[in-house]
Amino acid sequence: MNSGQNSGMELVPNSGLQHNTAYYRMLRRIAGMDDITAFRVLADVVEPVKDYSREDLAPVPATQFTPLNRLVDAARPESDAARHFSQLVDAYIAGSPNKSELEAQLRETLTTWRDNQTRLQPLLQKSFLLKEVVPLSQNLSSLGSSGLAALDYLHQGERAPDAWKQQQLALIQEAQKPKAQLLLVVSPSVQKLINFSSGAK
DSSP, X not given: OOGGGSSSGGGSTTOOOOHHHHHHHHHHHHHTSSOOHHHHHHHTTEEEOOTTHHHHTOSSOOOTTOOOOSHHHHSOSSOHHHHHHHHHHHHHHTTOTTHHHHHHHHHHHHHHHHHHHHHHHXXXXXXXXXXXXXXXXXXXXXXXXXXXXXHXXXXXXXXXXXHHHHHHHHHHXXXXXXXXXXXETTHHHHHHHHHHHTTOO
């Protein structure tokens, strides 16, 4: 079978994959508004809990009548944003020749996460469907702050104090706990930055 016959999908005009469209549509439905910029920042870095733990962590047992109107229902099984951030962190730690460019990209992402709680707060306050993700949003903001502080230490050539490191690792541990049946999957990458800033490999 040649490359032009591998799926048959290209033979049907305008039959492109709908996973992105459906994802954005679900986020808008949950948010109850068209502007989901801040909501997407959070949604893009979470994944549903794995294996059968979703059922164990459900607030109430799911049935065929349970509406699919929660973030866990819209979240992608694997976060492209988290994977990209992890790649940036790994390249930065490895001493890439483009280290200054990588640092700028990391700072931009971490600043967005740090500030997103403030941007998302008005929506969180008025949407009952999003009240359960408030802790996730708060933890993402804290991770952004921790990652930026780690970059500051590294940029200045200073070793992060042990006391600060332990405080941040405690924050990471809390951020890694499932909430609303979701995992904040950027936590391990931020932990790498924190460890690296303290001299750990």
